[in-house]
Each structure stands twice: as structure tokens, then as C-alpha cells.
Amino acid sequence: xxxxxxxxxxxxxxxxxxxxxxxxxxxxxxxxxxxxxxxxxxxxxxxxxxxxxxxxxxxxxxxxxxxxxxxxxxxxxxxxxxxxxxxxxxxxxxxxxxxxxxxxxxxxxxxxxxxxxxxxxxxxxxxxxxxxxxxxxxxxxxxxxxxxxxxxxxxxxxxxxxxxxxxxxxxxxxxxxxxxxxxxxxxxxxxxxxxxxxxxxxxxxxxxxxxxxxxxxxxxxxxx
Numbered sequence: 271x272x273x274x275x276x277x278x279x280x281x282x283x284x285x286x287x288x289x290x291x292x293x294x295x296x297x298x299x300x301x302x303x304x305x306x307x308x309x310x311x312x313x314x315x316x317x318x319x320x321x322x323x324x325x326x327x328x329x330x331x332x333x334x335x336x337x338x339x340x341x342x343x344x345x346x347x348x349x350x351x352x353x354x355x356x357x358x359x360x361x362x363x364x365x366x367x368x369x370x371x372x373x374x375x376x377x378x379x380x381x382x383x384x385x386x387x388x389x390x391x392x393x394x395x396x397x398x399x400x401x402x403x404x405x406x407x408x409x410x411x412x413x414x415x416x417x418x419x420x421x422x423x424x425x426x427x428x429x430x431x432x433x434x435x436x437x438x439x440x441x442x443x444x445x446x447x448x449x450x451x452x453x454x455x456x457x458x459x460x461x462x463x464x465x466x467x468x469x470x471x472x473x474x475x476x477x478x479x480x481x482x483x484x485x486x487x488x489x490x491x492x493x494x
Contacts, residue, residue, distance in 0.1 A: 273408055276346065276362060278404075280349060280350065280353060281348075283350055283355075284350055284357055285351035285356040285357060286323050287350070287354050288357045288358060289356050291327065291331060292331060294438075294439070295328065295331045295439070297423070297440065297441045297442045298439050298441070298444070298445045299442070299443075299444050299445065300444075300445045300446075300447055300449050301444070301445070301446050302449075303446060303447065303449070303481075303482075304387065304448055304449035304450060304451075305449065307418060307449040307450060307451055307452055308384075308418060309372070310389075310416070310452055311416050311418045311452050312406060313494045314415060314416055314474065315382075315384050315385050315415075316364050316381075316387045316388070316411060316413075316415050317386065317387050317388075317415050317416050317417070317418050317452070318382070318387070318388045318389075318390060318406060318410055318413075318415050318417045318418065319333065319338075319388070319389045319390070319418050319420050320390055320391075320392040320400065320418065320419055320420065320471070320475065321389070321390075321391060321392065321401050321419075321420045321421065322392060322393055322421070322434070322475065322479060323391045323394070323395070323397065323434040323436070324399065324400075324403065324434045324435055324436055324437050324491055325394050325420075325421065325422050326351075326391060327436060327437065327438055328422055328439070328445075329355065329389065329420065329422075330351075330355055330358055330360070330389075331358070332422075332447065333360075333389065334358040334359060334360075335358065336359070336360075336387065336389065337385065337386050337387065338359045338360055338361070338386055338389055339360065339361040339362065339363055339378060339381040339382075339386050339387075339388050339389070340355050340361070340362055340363070340388070340389040340390075341362075341363050341364075341365060341374055341378060341388070341389070342355060342362050342363070342364055342373075342389070342470045343364070343365075343395035343414045344364045344365050345395070347396070350365065352364065353359045353383065353444060358388065358439070360389075360490075361381060361386060363378050363381070365377075370373070375405050375408055375409050375412075376425055378390070378409055378413075379409060379412050379413045382413040382415050382460045383413065384386055387415075388409070388415070390405070390406050390409070392398070392406050392471070392472075392475060393434070395426040397433045397434060397435065398433075399433065399434045399435070400457065400472075400475070400476055400479065401472065402468050402469075402471055402472035402475065404464060404465075404468050406471065407455055407459075407464060407467045407468050408464070410453070410455040410457040411453070411456060411458075411459055411467075412457065414457065416452040416453065416454050417452060417453040417454075417455070418449060418450070418452050419449070419450030419452075419453075419471070419474055419475045419478050420447075420448070420450070420478075421448045421450070421475070421478045421479045421481075421482040422445060422446060422447050422482060423424050423445065423446045423448075423482040423483045423485060423486055423488070423491065424437065424439035424440070424443045424444065424445045424446075424486070425443050425444040425445070425486045426440040426443040426444075427438065427439045427440055427443060427491070429491065429492065435491065435492045437491050444484055446485045447485075448478055448481060448482040450474055450475065450477075450478040451474065453467070453471055454476065455467050455469055465479045
């Protein structure tokens, strides 16, 4: 019975999600910050867009229709996101830190070499929130693609009771879309350099996150 409901929901939920969120985000007024960083990355054959998990509901809409592959959790719940992503024109690669993670990184590198950009949730599917996992650094080094930090904030929004407090803007809210300074990672990392680049990107993404939310007078998105 449970499997029947799951299979049925996979046919209904993703297209419903794409339609409803598309309508919601269309009503929001957006401002773009750091556009020069995105233009720098677009001059490369492909780039890696890195975002914290709290913002996952908007990023797919923002890059919809682009030539890109996104890494999605290999869990059953991840199948909803994977199907929604494919409806928006993305290729999908399944994997996470605890399941098929290395294989997913290799497949993403192949997609980057083919000219598709890549989207990756830098703190993974299980967190902890805003703590960078090393996969994005390995992917950038092995592919030669620059990493583009990405953050967004909203004036009015709701948060869900998930580990990352996932955000959904309210209709007709103002939103700020922020690109950070790109990071290039060498192909061959010496001892200790992987951790150095991991910390460097983590600090950069958290500064961008704070800058995004400070636009609306907040230090973070988690409501008190």
C-alpha cells in the first residue's frame, strides 16, 4: 500500500510543485547582486554553482532551462526533487555523502567536461547547516571549473522545521539574488590544501549568506 502511494505521488507531486512554485516566484520582485561574478564564470566552458541547503526551493527555478546537471540525494525523498529538476530541463546525478557520493562526483565531472554547468548543495542533504562538505572542492579541482557561490534572501518568507530551516518566500515578497566571488581550485592539491580550500569556500559562502540576509536587516534566515 505504501509503495503504491509513493509511486502515485511521484507522478503528481513534482509537476504540481513546478507549477505552483513557478507561479509563486513569478510574483516576487527580484534584485541581482554580483552579476559580474556570474559573467566571469559563464566565460568558462562550464561552472559549479554552490548553495547552502536552506535555499534549495528557489535555485532550481532560478537556473531553469539552463544547460546544467544537479546533484540530488539518492534517498526516496530525493526522487521528488530529481523529477522536478528534470521537468525544469536539468540533468540529474544521484548521490550524497552517505550514498554513492564519490560516484556522483565522478559523473558530475563528466557532465562538466561535456560543457554542462553543475549545481551542488554544499552542506549536503543532511548537514550540518552551512558547513561545507569537501565534494565540491574535489569536483572543482578535478574538472577545472570555477565555483560560483550563490545565496538568496527574501523580505517575507516562511521556514520549514527541517534541519536547515528551508526557506520559501511569500507571494509578492522582495527577493535578493547574490553571486559571490568565484573560486578556482588547482587540479593537484598538496597535503592540507583540500582543507584550506574547503575552509576558504565555506567562509566565502557564509559571508555571502550574511550579506544577502543583511539586506533585509537580518543576520540569518532562522526566525526566533
